[in-house]
Amino acid sequence: MTDGLEPEPAAAAQLFGDHLDAGRAFTAALARHGEELGLIGPLELPRLWTRHVLNSALVAPLLRPGRVGDVGSGAGLPGLVLAIIRPDVSFTLIEPMERRVAWLERQAAELELSNVTVVRARAEDSKLFDSLDQVTARAVSALRTLIPLTAPLLRPAGELVLMKGASVEREVDAAEKVLRKHHVHDIEVLVLGEGILSEVTRVFRATVD
Numbered sequence: 001m002t003d004g005l006e007p008e009p010a011a012a013a014q015l016f017g018d019h020l021d022a023g024r025a026f027t028a029a030l031a032r033h034g035e036e037l038g039l040i041g042p043l044e045l046p047r048l049w050t051r052h053v054l055n056s057a058l059v060a061p062l063l064r065p066g067r068v069g070d071v072g073s074g075a076g077l078p079g080l081v082l083a084i085i086r087p088d089v090s091f092t093l094i095e096p097m098e099r100r101v102a103w104l105e106r107q108a109a110e111l112e113l114s115n116v117t118v119v120r121a122r123a124e125d126s127k128l129f130d131s132l133d134q135v136t137a138r139a140v141s142a143l144r145t146l147i148p149l150t151a152p153l154l155r156p157a158g159e160l161v162l163m164k165g166a167s168v169e170r171e172v173d174a175a176e177k178v179l180r181k182h183h184v185h186d187i188e189v190l191v192l193g194e195g196i197l198s199e200v201t202r203v204f205r206a207t208v209d
Contacts, residue, residue, distance in 0.1 A: 005027075005028075005031045005045050005048060006045065006046050006048050006050060008027075009050055009054065011054055011196050012024075012049060012053075015057040015058065015060070016057060016084070019085050019087075022111050023057070023085075026076070026084060026107060026111060027048060027053050029107060029110070030052075030053075030076075031045055031048055034048075034075060039100065040052070050197055051199060052075075053077070053081055054197055055077075055163075055197070055201050056077045056078030056081040056082065056138065057078075057081050058192040058193045058197070059082060060085040062161050062190070062203065062205065063082060063086055063089050063134060063136075064133060064134065065088045065089055066089065066090070066133035067090045067130070067132050067133050068082070068089050068091050068092070068132060068134045068135070069091075069093075069094055069129060069132040069134075069135045069136070070092070070093050070135075070137065071094050071123045071135060071136070071146075071149060071150055071153070072094070072095060072096075072137055072138075073093035073095045073100070073104055073118075074100055076093070076107055077139075078138050078163065079091055079093040079104070080104065080107055080113070080116070082136070083108070083113045083116045084111065084113065087114075087115055090117075091115055092132065093108075093116060093118045093119065094119050094121055094122075095121075096120060096121060098120065101118055104116075105118045123149040123150060123153065124149060129153055131155030131156075132153050132155065133154075133158055133159070134154075134159045134160070134161055135150045135153050135154055135159075135160055137150060138162075138163040139163065139165075142174070143162070143168075143171040143174070143175040144171070144174055144175035146162060147175060147179060147182050147184060148178060148182065150162070151183075151184060151208045152182075154208045156208075157207060158207070159205065159208070160184070160204065160205065160206045160207075160208060161203060161205055162203065162204040162205075163201060163202070163203055163204075164189075164202050164203065165202065166202065168204055171204075172187065172204070183208055183209040184207070185206065185209070186206055189202060189203070189204055189205075190202070190203040190205055
């Protein structure tokens with residue numbers, strides 16, 4: 001075990017199900033290499049499972065079979081975690097930094113994730129992508145900045161599934177004009193993980209026409 005790594009919580013088996021071994025392998029690799037590669041901060045090991053891996057895993061039931069883009073995949077949170085749990089979904093991991101792209105590609109290969117494609121690009125390069133059914137992102141930027149990057153990636157009636165912090169309601173209010181401009185509607189904020197993890201996860205979910 002990597003020194004300082006949070007012990008595997010009981011919720012890991014519940015959230016990963018039959019894919020727990022792959023979830024363990026990914027978490028162990030992230031614990032070993034994450035800090036040196038600049039994927040996680042030096043203080044994250046004691047909460048790596050709870051705050052990062054399982055936090056991402058909570059989103060898996062919100063995804064539908066189809067094509068999902070993960071913007072700013074970075075360490076693979078949530079993209080690789082979701083790809084492990086949902087082999088029925090095709091994931092495009094969008095990441096501009098070469099070092100992080102190499103990490104994502106290596107992990108996808110080592111975990112034998114045939115449902116993952118890694119693209120080195122910025123989200124603004126939307127012409128590089130076929131229209132996606134859903135787009136997710138975690139800890140990227142405020143909604144008023146994130147919506148113009150993510151909404152154009154979707155097919156008509158596609159869905160945003162964006163992981164956000166406790167201030168998401170204020171972000172929605174601040175992004176009112178941007179949301180209207182990009183035809184974002186049926187907005188809801190979901191709170192996930194109550195009774196499962198010590199910290200809940202908030203998700204901004206909406207449809208884009």
